[in-house]
Amino acid sequence: MATVLVIDDEKDICQCFEDLFTTEGPNFKVLKADNGPDGLELFKKNKPDVVFVDLQLQAAMDGAEVVKRIKQIDPTAKIVVVSGFIDDKDDASVKRIGVDSCLAKPSTPDEMMRLVKKLLRQKEKGR
16 A cells, blocks of 8 residues: 655645545555644654645745655655646756655646656655
């Protein structure tokens, strides 16, 4: 079973991720946090396979800081930054801090599933 952690301050976005992955069957466990500190705690306790982080988190720390801290804990973590406002400059800057991919809000369920499956294959191969 693959574990997916979603860190987003919009509860309905977290719910959309949970709905998507749970409809895929028992292959996914979904963890949700609505702020960076809670997301980091869930990451430390559960070591999820893939992490989705909202770049525009509004609480104690922004998405870029969450990514940096996750990478300090586990440099091999598979991280996807999610944002409604991502441009080429943002894409390049988040990839420098260790993000595996960027995903625009909204994205289709097919796009999200393809991306997660790709990252899970990479993780299995040790990349």
